[in-house]
Amino acid sequence: MHKINIAIDGPASSGKSTIAKIIAKDFGFVYTDTGAMYRGVTYLAIKHQVSFLDETALIELIENYPITFKQTDWGQAVLIQGEDVTQALRQPEVTNHVSEVSALPGVRDHLVKVQQKIAASGGVVMDGRDIGTTVLPQAEVKIFLVASASERAKRRYKENQDKGIKSNYNTLKKEIEQRDYTDSHRETSPLKQAKDASLVDTTGFSIDEVVATVESIVKEKMGEVK
Numbered sequence: 001m002h003k004i005n006i007a008i009d010g011p012a013s014s015g016k017s018t019i020a021k022i023i024a025k026d027f028g029f030v031y032t033d034t035g036a037m038y039r040g041v042t043y044l045a046i047k048h049q050v051s052f053l054d055e056t057a058l059i060e061l062i063e064n065y066p067i068t069f070k071q072t073d074w075g076q077a078v079l080i081q082g083e084d085v086t087q088a089l090r091q092p093e094v095t096n097h098v099s100e101v102s103a104l105p106g107v108r109d110h111l112v113k114v115q116q117k118i119a120a121s122g123g124v125v126m127d128g129r130d131i132g133t134t135v136l137p138q139a140e141v142k143i144f145l146v147a148s149a150s151e152r153a154k155r156r157y158k159e160n161q162d163k164g165i166k167s168n169y170n171t172l173k174k175e176i177e178q179r180d181y182t183d184s185h186r187e188t189s190p191l192k193q194a195k196d197a198s199l200v201d202t203t204g205f206s207i208d209e210v211v212a213t214v215e216s217i218v219k220e221k222m223g224e225v226k
Contacts, residue, residue, distance in 0.1 A: 003029070003123030005138075006218060007131035010145035011191060012179045013152035013159075015202050015210060016127040019145065021075065022211050023218065024125040032069070032118050034128035034135065036078045037111050038102040039089040040067040044080065045101065046093060052100040055107065062110050090163065099179050102129075103186040112189075129183055132194035141221045142197035143214055149177050151203045 006029065008020045017033055024031035044061040045052055052058075070077045078086045088094070101107060108130075115135050119126060126135065132142035147155075153173035160167040183191040193199060198217050202210045 003121075004140035004222060005119050005122055005136050006125040006141040006143070007136045007139040007194075007197075008125065008127040008143045008145065008214075009129055009131050009133075009191070009193070009197065010127075011129070011147075011152070011183065012176050013156045014145040014147050015155070015207070016145055018207060019143075019210055019214055020125045020127040022207070023214060026211075026215065027125075027218065029123045029125045030118075031076060032115065032124055032126045033076065033078070034111070034115055034126060034131065035098075036069075036086075036089055037067050037114070038098050038107075039094050040078060040080055040085065041107060041111075042094045042098045042101045043085060043089055046097075052097050053104070055104045058101060058104065059106050059110055062107065087163070090159075090165070092165070092167070096175060099182040099186075103182065103188065105188040108134075108188050129191040130189035132197050133192060134189040137194070141218050142194050143217065144193040144197040144199050145210075146199065146201050147203045149173055149180070152176050 006023060008016050010016050017035065020033075021031050023029070041058055041062055042052070044050070044065055045058060048061065050057045050061060065080050068079045070079055077084050078089060112135050115126065118124060119136055128135065132139060132144070150173060153169055153176055156172050156176065157167055157169050200210065200213055
């Protein structure tokens, strides 16, 4: 039986990656973090001193430095030429510029093709901002996670604290609001809820509560496609 694909979209720090990883593990699916791919390109641009707006040079970086994933005991690691860059991709400089890079049509086209190839056999949980609308429009299950900007800023602040990264709550909130605007107003594949996606507001809810809600939706959809 063909395994379904699950698309999870939403704005920055809405809980996409956390929820997607748990869902993938619980259902025995493969998790693909598309956001890490765009962060990887942004990281490469910083490392090689390439302008965030130089589309041609950025595409060359994608072709010359393939971004791959590896499962480890503690989760999924992101590798570039064998180097584990998982933590480096979460640095503020990368976070603050990834929207610029991801807004470039050529960059998106290249990475979307890679993402679609990964999901071709089914059994994939993929999270991002345009999975249900652009990358996997035929996904059997589509979830759109949202949360208030203040809630998401608190989550990002705590995440940074846990990783030893210094940050300011008010600054994070402004950055998240700016990212929301940039992501939802870009010309190529803007952030928006797919018409057939289930909306889940995670504000004030624990991870376990959100997982339970999403998994009930997945199980219901799986019953429909059998």
